[in-house]
Amino acid sequence: MKRPKAALLLAVVAIFSAPVRADTKGPRLLHVPASSKDTEQGVLTPVPVSLEVPRDLEARRVLLHYHVFGHGEWRTLELHREGTRYAGAIPCLEVSEMTKEIVYYIRVHDAAGAVVAFGGTRASPYRVAIHHSSARPDLASGAAHCPDPAECPPGLPGCPSQEVERIPCQRDGDCEGGLSCGWDHYCGDDPRRKNWLGLDVAGAVGFVSAQGACSVPSQENGGYACYRERDGAVYTGRPIYSNEPLGLGLAPLRVILSFERVLFYRTTVGLRAGYAFAGSGPTLPGAAEFVPYSADLFARYWLKGDPFAEPGLRPFVEVGAGFGEYDVKSSAHVREDPLSPQYSQGGNDLEQTLRVWKRAGDANVSAGAGAMYAFSAGFAAEAQLSLCQAFPYAATLVSGSAGLRVGFR
Amino acid sequence: MKNQPPIGDAILAAVRWLTLAAFCALGPSACSADAVPEPEATYDTKGAFVALVGDSGDLELYRILAALGVRPYDPLFVVPYTATPASFEEAKELAKDPALPHRMTAALARKYFTSHEHQVVWFRSVSIEEETEFR
Numbered sequence: 001m002k003r004p005k006a007a008l009l010l011a012v013v014a015i016f017s018a019p020v021r022a023d024t025k026g027p028r029l030l031h032v033p034a035s036s037k038d039t040e041q042g043v044l045t046p047v048p049v050s051l052e053v054p055r056d057l058e059a060r061r062v063l064l065h066y067h068v069f070g071h072g073e074w075r076t077l078e079l080h081r082e083g084t085r086y087a088g089a090i091p092c093l094e095v096s097e098m099t100k101e102i103v104y105y106i107r108v109h110d111a112a113g114a115v116v117a118f119g120g121t122r123a124s125p126y127r128v129a130i131h132h133s134s135a136r137p138d139l140a141s142g143a144a145h146c147p148d149p150a151e152c153p154p155g156l157p158g159c160p161s162q163e164v165e166r167i168p169c170q171r172d173g174d175c176e177g178g179l180s181c182g183w184d185h186y187c188g189d190d191p192r193r194k195n196w197l198g199l200d201v202a203g204a205v206g207f208v209s210a211q212g213a214c215s216v217p218s219q220e221n222g223g224y225a226c227y228r229e230r231d232g233a234v235y236t237g238r239p240i241y242s243n244e245p246l247g248l249g250l251a252p253l254r255v256i257l258s259f260e261r262v263l264f265y266r267t268t269v270g271l272r273a274g275y276a277f278a279g280s281g282p283t284l285p286g287a288a289e290f291v292p293y294s295a296d297l298f299a300r301y302w303l304k305g306d307p308f309a310e311p312g313l314r315p316f317v318e319v320g321a322g323f324g325e326y327d328v329k330s331s332a333h334v335r336e337d338p339l340s341p342q343y344s345q346g347g348n349d350l351e352q353t354l355r356v357w358k359r360a361g362d363a364n365v366s367a368g369a370g371a372m373y374a375f376s377a378g379f380a381a382e383a384q385l386s387l388c389q390a391f392p393y394a395a396t397l398v399s400g401s402a403g404l405r406v407g408f409r
Numbered sequence: 410m411k412n413q414p415p416i417g418d419a420i421l422a423a424v425r426w427l428t429l430a431a432f433c434a435l436g437p438s439a440c441s442a443d444a445v446p447e448p449e450a451t452y453d454t455k456g457a458f459v460a461l462v463g464d465s466g467d468l469e470l471y472r473i474l475a476a477l478g479v480r481p482y483d484p485l486f487v488v489p490y491t492a493t494p495a496s497f498e499e500a501k502e503l504a505k506d507p508a509l510p511h512r513m514t515a516a517l518a519r520k521y522f523t524s525h526e527h528q529v530v531w532f533r534s535v536s537i538e539e540e541t542e543f544r
Contacts, residue, residue, distance in 0.1 A: 230507075237534065240447055338450035338457065338532040346536020349505065350450070 028057065030106065030119035040129045042136060043098070044146055047090035047128050049079065051119065053108055060111040062086040063164055065122070065176075066104035068094055074122070074177060076164040079106075092146035095130055102128045113168030113185045122176050180409065183264060192308040193378045193407025198258035200403030202274065204251035204388070206328030207396045208358040210244040213332050216344075223393035225284045226332065226354040228347075234284060237348040238340035247330030247356055251397055252279035254294065260405075266302040268316075271295070274324065281327035281357035290359065296322020296366070308407075311374040318368045318386070325361040328395050332356045360395030364388050368399075378407040450532045452522045453485055458531040460500035461522060468494045470503060474514065474535060484516040497528045504531035 030051065041047060047066075053059045062079040075094075079086035090102060105120030120126045166186040169175050175187035182188045212218050214226035214235050226235040255277055260270030274294040283289050298320030307314040336348045368386025375381070382405055388397040450457040453476045463469045470490040477484050489512045494500035503509055 335447060336532060336534060337448055338454050338534075339448040346534045346539060347507070348534045350532035 027107075027115045028117040030108070030117050038127050038129075040131060040136070041095075042133055043095060043130055044092060045095060046092040047095060047102060047104075048087070049089060049104070049106070050082075050085055050087040051079075051106060052085050053117065055084075057108060057116050058110050059086075059108045059116065061109045061168060063107050063109065063167060064088055064090070064104055065107065066090050066094075066102055067125070068102050069100035070098075076167055078162060078164050090128075096146075098130070100130050102130060104128070107174075109168050109174070110170075112170050113174065113181075114170030115174045190409075191310070191377055192262060193409060194262040194308070195409065196258075196260040196262075196268075196270075196380075196405045196407045198256070198260065198382065198403055198405045200256040200258065200382070200401040202254045202256050202399055202401035203279075204326065204397040204399035206249055206251045206326055206330075206358070206360065207398075208247040208249075208328050208330060208356075208360065209394070210247040210330065210332045210356065212239070212241050213244070213247065213356050213358070214239050214334050214354050215241075219284065223359045225282065225287075225357045225359070226334075227282070227357075229353055229355060231347070233345075233347070235334075235348070235354050236345045237334070238337040238344060239334040240337045244332060247328070247332060247358065249328045249330035250279060251326040251328050251395075251399070252276035252292075256401065256403070260300075262308055265306045265308075266304075268300045268302070270298050270300070272298065272320075272322070276325075279327065279329075281329060281359065290327060291325050291362075294322065294324025296320050296324065296364070298366075307372075311376055311380075314372040314374060314380075316370060316372070318366075318370070318384070320366045320368075320386075322364060322366075323362050324364060324390075325359055326364075326390055326395055326397055328358045328360060328397070330356050330358070358393070358395055360390035360393045360397075362390075363392070364390040364397075366399075370401075372405060374405075374407075380405040380407065450529045452527055452529055453519065454529070454532065456532050456535045457529050458500070458504035458533070459487075459522065459527050460494060460497050460504075460530045461525050461527040463525065468496070468500055470494060470500050470530075471517070472504075472511075472533075474540065476519075477516065482518040482520070484518050485522065486514060486516055488512075488514050497530055500528075501530035504533075507533070 030053075049064055051062070053062060062081075064077045064079055065074050066077070067074045077088050077090065079088040090104065095102065103125035105122060105125045106118060107115050108117040110116045166188075167175065167179075169181035169185055169187045172180045175181050178189070179187040180190045182190050213222070213224045214237075216236055218224045219226060219234075219236075227233065228235050253276065254274040256272050256274040258270055258272040260268050262268050272295065276290075276292040276294070280290045280292065298318050300316045300318045302308075303315045303317065304313070332354050333351065334354055335351045338350065366386045366388040368384055370382060370384030372380045372382040381403070383402045384400065386399045386401075388399055389395075390397065452459045453473060455473055455475060457473045459471045459473060461469050461471065470492055472488040472490070473485055474488060475486040477486055490503070491510045491512060492503050494503055
C-alpha cells in the first residue's frame with residue numbers, strides 16, 4: 001500500500017546530503033526516504049512538496065520541475081522559503097480530474113545560478129499517482145473542485161507556486177532538455193554555435209631587408225641564403241654594402257586547421273595549426289631544415305552585434321601570436337668588391353643579381369581583419385587579410401587566407 | 410545582450426606596435442642614404458677585364474690573372490681575348506660573357522698597360538677552375 005495524501009506534505013524530506021563526488025564541488029544528491037519517492041493522491045487536489053535544504057548548501061532558489069502525463073513540456077515552479085524549509089505545490093488545475101501520473105524532481109540553485117543539489121532527475125523523477133475518488137475514496141478531497149486562480153494568484157503567500165519561465169544556470173550542465181546555459185545565465189535554446197572548426201588555405205607576400213643580405217655573416221646568422229642566377233651556386237663572395245630596396249616575394253602556401261571558441265557575444269579565441277605544402281626555399285649546407293609546421297593563438301572581436309545568433313555576414317578584427325617559419329623569395333643586386341683581400345669565391349661578376357631566400361621566424365605577431373559568411377547556423381566561409389611581423393629573423397608579411405567553417409555546440 | 414568592453418584602444422595599440430616593429434626591421438634599408446664609396450678594380454687587379462688601345466689602334470681585351478711582381482718588368486699574367494671590340498662599352502659587354510674565346514695565357518710588362526690608353530671595363534673573380542685552365 002502506498003502512502004496516502006496526508007503523508008505527501010512531507011513527500012520530499014532532505015534529511016541528509018552527501019557529495020556525489022568527493023573530489024569536486026559538483027551538485028549534491030538530496031537523500032529522500034524511499035517511501036517518499038512514489039506516492040498517491042486524489043483528483044482536484046494540489047500536490048504539496050516540501051523539503052529541507054542543508055544550510056551549508058547556500059541555496060538561493062529551489063525549483064520544482066514537474067511533468068503531467070499527456071502534456072508535452074516540463075514545467076517549473078519555484079518553492080518558497082519557509083524558515084529552514086522550501087515548500088510549494090503543483091497547482092490543483094494541473095492535477096485536474098483525470099487520473100494520471102505526475103512526475104517531478106527538484107534542483108537547488110546557488111546565488112550564481114549553478115545547481116548545487118538535486119532530488120530526483122528528469123530521467124528518474126519522483127512519481128505521484130492520481131486516483132479518482134470512486135476508485136480510492138480514502139484519497140478524496142473534501143472540496144472536490146479547484147479554486148478559481150483569480151482568488152489566489154500564483155506566487156502570493158499561501159497560494160500555489162508561481163511558474164518559473166526562466167531557469168537560472170551557471171553552466172550547460174545546469175540545464176536540461178537540450179537547453180544550454182546562455183551568457184545571461186539562464187537556460188535556453190541557444191542558436192549560437194560556440195565551437196568552430198576551420199580549414200583554410202593561406203598565402204603571403206613578404207617584405208625583407210635586402211641590405212647586406214648576401215654577405216657571408218648574413219647567410220650564416222641572419223636567415224638569408226643567396227644563390228647565383230647563372231649557375232645556382234651558393235653565393236659566398238664579397239659584396240659591397242650599398243642602398244638596397246626592400247626584398248619582396250612570396251611566402252609558402254599553407255593549409256591551416258583551426259578551432260575557434262565563442263567566449264561571449266562578440267569575442268572568440270582560437271588555435272590554428274598549419275602545414276606549408278609549397279613554396280619553401282632551399283636550405284644551406286649545415287643549416288637547419290625548414291619546419292613546415294606552424295601554430296598560433298588568436299583572439300577576435302566581431303564587429304556586428306551578436307553575430308553568431310543568425311546567419312549572414314560577420315566581419316571581425318583579430319590579433320594573434322605564434323610560431324612558424326616563412327621562406328620569402330626575393331632577389332638582390334650585388335656589386336662585388338674587387339679589392340677584397342679575402343678572395344673567397346671565383347666566378348662572381350662585378351655586378352650580378354642573386355636569388356635571395358629569407359627564412360623568417362620562428363615567432364610572429366599579427367593583426368588582421370576579415371569576414372565570415374554564415375550560410376546557416378553551422379556552416380560558413382571565411383576570408384581574412386593580416387599583417388604579420390616575424391621575429392627574431394625579421395620579415396613583414398601580408399597574408400591572406402580563405403576557407404570553410406563548421407560550427408557545433 | 411550585455412554591453413561589450415571597448416577594445417578599440419587595444420586593437421589600435423596592437424596595430425601601432427606592428428607598424429613600429431616593421432619599421433624597426435625594415436627601416437635601415439629603406440631610409441639609409443650613407444652609401445659606401447664603391448671600390449673600383451684597377452688594371453692590375455686580379456680578375457679585372459682591361460680594354461687597351463693597342464699599337465695598331467684597335468682595342469685589345471685582357472683579363473688579369475695575377476701581378477707577378479718580378480723585377481724589372483713587373484709583368485702581369487693575363488688572358489688575351491680574340492675579340493676586337495670597337496669601343497670600351499662593347500668591350501664591357503663582351504667581358505660579361507664567361508665563354509668569350511681567348512688565346513693562351515701570357516705575361517705582359519706592367520709598362521704595356523701604363524703606356525697605353527686603357528680602361529677597366531669589368532671584373533669577375535677568378536675561380537680555381539679558371540686558374541687551373543689558364544695555367
